[in-house]
Amino acid sequence: xxxxxxxxxMDCAEGRAANLPCNHSTISGNEYVYWYRQIHSQGPQYxxxxxxxxxxxxxxxxxxxxxxxxxxxILPHATLRDTAVYYCIVRVALRSQGxxxxxxxxxxxxxx
Amino acid sequence: EPEVTQTPSHQVTQxxxxxxxxxxxxSNHLYFYWYRQILGQKVEFLVSFYNNEISEKSEIxxxxxxxxxxxxxxxxxxxxxxxxxxxxxxxxxxxxxxxTNVNTEAFFGQGTRLTVV
Numbered sequence: 001x002x003x004x005x006x007x008x009x010m011d012c013a014e015g016r017a018a019n020l021p022c023n024h025s026t027i028s029g030n031e032y033v034y035w036y037r038q039i040h041s042q043g044p045q046y047x048x049x050x051x052x053x054x055x056x057x058x059x060x061x062x063x064x065x066x067x068x069x070x071x072x073x074i075l076p077h078a079t080l081r082d083t084a085v086y087y088c089i090v091r092v093a094l095r096s097q098g099x100x101x102x103x104x105x106x107x108x109x110x111x112x
Numbered sequence: 113e114p115e116v117t118q119t120p121s122h123q124v125t126q127x128x129x130x131x132x133x134x135x136x137x138x139s140n141h142l143y144f145y146w147y148r149q150i151l152g153q154k155v156e157f158l159v160s161f162y163n164n165e166i167s168e169k170s171e172i173x174x175x176x177x178x179x180x181x182x183x184x185x186x187x188x189x190x191x192x193x194x195x196x197x198x199x200x201x202x203x204x205x206x207x208x209x210x211x212t213n214v215n216t217e218a219f220f221g222q223g224t225r226l227t228v229v
Contacts, residue, residue: 038155043222046219065197072121102155
């Protein structure tokens, strides 16, 4: 699985959009980009994933560059409850999606 | 909303003792996993389990670890002789086997904090 690089921490004002970047320059054609988050030592929570097209769900949007070497997770209106560590993970999609390799992630602090 | 449940939430054990951590995956899921997170460190994959056998395991998952699905609902992680360095949060996860879509998300439980003293 390709390696990812994320900033160790970011701040965001409550109500503003949080844009979390991720670099994955060695991503292969059959590898997907997944985002999970972990709120204060709780179990990781799935957010979104994508291959090459931009994706949106009720939690967030995922923007993947055309060359697929980087992506951005967007939380459109961050709340205090979005304070968490966000993990960008690149992996080949298989039937079992659980063999996830977590990095250190980005610690997002949403401030009032 | 269906969820993965883990018991106990916190377990304290003496070094050398055996512990069993229990998980109830989401009912229609077929893939099960254990991860651990030592305090202040990354979440680490331990083992995946499918069709009543281990499908993948990491270097961490050595002979002192074992997993079992003793009945149709529970999934357990056993540590035979605990060491101080086994102290960590242990997370169970499950995912479905959707034959029409390979991209099925993994749902995690809230974890069991294991403290070895």
